[in-house]
Amino acid sequence: MLLRLIRWLTFGLIVLVIMLRLYEHVFTGDQATTLESARFALFDSFQAFKPRESQEYPVEVVDIDEESLRRLGPWPWPRQHLTKLINNISAMGPSAVVIYLSLADTDTMSPQHIARLLPPGDAFNSARERLSTLPDTDTALAAAIGAAPVVLGFVPSNNATGTEPSLKVPAASLQNANTGILLSFPVATNALQQLQDAASGYGSFPVMARGTTTVRQLPLFVSINKNLYPSLTAEALRVHANVDRYALSSHGPLPWLPGTTWLNTTKVAIGPLNIATDAATRFWLYFRWDNPFQHISAWKILAGKISEKRIKNKLILVGSSASGLSSRVTTPLGQSVPSIAIQAQAIESILGGTFLTREGWADLAEIIISVMLSLLLIRLLPVWGLPGCALLTLGLITVLYTVSWHAFSHAHVLVDPTFPSLLLLVTFLSQSFVIYVTTQTALVRTTWIAEHDMLTGCFNRRAWYDRVTPQTLHDSTATGGLIAILDIDFFKRVNDTYGHLVGDEALKHTVNVIENHIDENWLFGRLGGEEFGLFGPDTTGTGSPVEPGASSNETLETIRIAIANTPLLHNDLSIALTTSIGVARLTAGESLDSALGRADEALYRAKETGRNRIEFG
Structure with missing residues (x-):
């Protein structure tokens, strides 16, 4: 059991x-x-x-770095700087310009905003009118964005305030995605509406996947208020590929079984690009060592110090690595990099076809393989x-x-x-x-x-002999010890009269009585047939078997009397049993065989003198 x-x-x-x-x-x-x-x-x-090898990809990072801030002033910059930056990049023919900056607020340094800050009164009316007639910097930025293949981003949010983003692709092209598995948010913090309207692409800023501080996966789509929206990565690739829609397909090993969509693989097609993602449209990045010295400093673009070759037909990411402007994350290589570098590596991985793949059904396959190998091991363990x-x-x-x-x-x-x-x-x-x-x-x-003896459960002859060793005899003679042989009287008569099954019951009955009257100091075993051996300390001195205080002798006498007074009850029969006991007190250095011989002689005398008695040899 x-x-x-x-x-x-x-x-x-x-x-x-x-x-x-x-x-x-x-x-x-x-x-x-x-x-x-x-x-x-x-x-x-x-x-x-084995990190990803550095290769030439049509991707460049324009970095608003510490040097750019030193030359052009702290952030936030006036919108004129960002407008000029976009115009200068656009003039060199990029395939896409991704603004990796939040543009949710109006320009606090625009003429209109400054005009509203002027104190009321006639003294400032003239200045207020002049400022109001100047071009609006947000409008100028929207015009620059509209004239170039620019992609802007929104921030998915769990806050109570926010709105739904604009969608730049037909909603029908996103219908095959399962919004219940995607990273989901109720609202988003959006760019200014006029900037959204002017942009060629609009996607979610990267969301950290899998609740970890190390970036390994990025989602291509997110859910805002249960509606599907592309990520900044997906929109950058779409605008770069010059297509106006996505193609999504989802399949899994158990489409007929509810609740198994986590096993699915979602294929995302963006023009000629095909990306294998998990059910939540997350793909695995394959990282290279980031070299910030390869980035283009924003001030050089504004100063016209960058050749057109660095920009033409490339996907340009505009962001910042400056302290306080960019969050830093860790790559699987253990390198701390600005988030704009993660975005660049994600796009490089997809454009180069070097992103990592893990099929949705891989988890199920690994579980099945694990079970099969475990069953094989269980089968072979008893054999091998x-x-x-x-x-x-x-x-x-x-x-x-x-x-x-x-x-x-x-x-x-x-x-x-x-x-x-x-x-x-x-x-x-x-x-x-x-x-x-x-x-x-x-x-x-x-x-x-x-x-043990299989019939009675007590020690068999060999085990009893092994335990009553010469060393045990030697130790016992120091304090006195005795050997006793107990024999059931007229046992053959019991077998002949009642049968061998009753004879077996008589043996077991005798053993039960004996074991109930001895303690751990005694060694008890069946020597063969109806004979049993007892070995224990001799604490009786030289008195008679029933002398008060003669504990060992008294024990043997108690056993004899108990057997005589406890008949064997079998079915309707009551069979009286008696025993004869021969005892030998040990002498120093005496062997077990010698002691047994003397006890056997004493047993013979007990039988010759009437049975149901104890004799000492």
């Missing part, structure tokens, strides 16, 4: 590990679990060991034994990690060996524990069978 319980508990432990794997997908949402953190650590180590299966487990884990590395380094595919390896270890350890308990249980049972 206990063994069966342990086996079920070990199987339950394996099932629990599998359920935890499923739980992290179905119930934990966007929070990284322990298992997922282990997977991330492995994938990060792969990228750190613990050493063989320990080597097998180590070999399987090595193969899993080797396959994972090969898939990453040669195909840019992410395969997770951590869960299968964990399940293999749990299976091996739990089943090893079962085998250990089974072996120990079998050993205890085998030892018991080897040492």
Whole structure:
């Protein structure tokens, strides 16, 4: 019963590990679990060991860096600077210009805003009128944005205030996405409406995926108030590809089973680009080491010091790496970079086809493989034994990690060996524990069978002899010890009269009575047939068997009397039993065989002198 319980508990432990794997997908949402953190650590180590090679991509970063702020003044800049920056970039023929800056507020340095700040009164009317007639800087910025392939961004928000963003593509092109799985927000903090209207593209600023401070994945789409909107990355690629729509398709291994959409893979087509994402349209970035010295400083664009070759037909990202203007995040390489660099690397990965892929069904496949390997291990453990299966487990884990590395380094595919390896270890350890308990249980049972009489349950002759060793005899003679042989009187008559089954019951009955009248100081065993051996301390001195205070002799006498006064009850029969006992007190250095010989002689005298008595030899 206990063994069966342990086996079920070990199987339950394996099932629990599998359920935890499923739980992290179905119930934990966007929070990284322990298992997922282990997977991330492995994938990060792969990228750190083999980062993406630096190549020429049609992507450039225009950085409003510390030097630009030193030359042109602190942020926020007057809109004229940003307008001129866009115009200068546009004049050099970029494929797309992505403004990685929030433009949610009106220009506080516009003439109209300054006019409103002037004190009331006639003294300022003239200045107020002149300022009011000057061109509005936000309008000028909108014109510059409208004249170029500019992409602006909005900030998804969980705040109570906010609005829904503008959509620059037909809503029908987004109909195949599952908004219930996407990163969802109720509202967004948007750019000024006139800037939204003028922009060629409008998308969500990057949202940190998987509840971690290290950026590994970015979503291509988000849900705002249950409506689908593209990310800044998706819009930048769409405008760069000069297309006006997206094509989304979602498929999975179990389309007929509700609640399994987390297994789906969503394919996003942006013109000639095809990106494999998970069900939430997140794709995995493949990082290179970021070199900020390769970025173009914004002041150089404004000063006309950059050649057209650096800009023409390229996707330009305008952002900032300056302290206080840009949040810094960590890449899997362990490098702290400004968020604009993450955006650049995301676009490079997609344009170069070097982004990492992890199919939505990979989790289910890994669970199935884990279960199959665990069942194989359970099947082989009793055959190969613990050493063989320990080597097998180590070999399987090595193969899993080797396959994972090969898939990453040669195909840019992410395969997770951590869960299968964990399940293999749990299976091996739990089943090893079962085998250990089974072996120990079998050993205890085998030892018991080897040492005990199967009919009566007391020690057999060999076990009794082994325990009554010469050393034990020697120790006992120091304080006195005795050997007794007990024989059931007329046992053959019982067998002949009532049958051997009743004879067996008589043996068991006698053993029960004896064991109820001896303590742990006595060694008791069946010597053969109806004869039993007793070995214990001699604390009786030289008195008679029934002398008060003669405890060991009294014990033997109590046993004799108890057997005589306790008939065997079998069915409707009451069978009286008596015993004869021969006792030998040990002498110093005496052997067991010698003591038994004297006890046997005493037993013979007990039988010759009437039975049901104790005789000393």
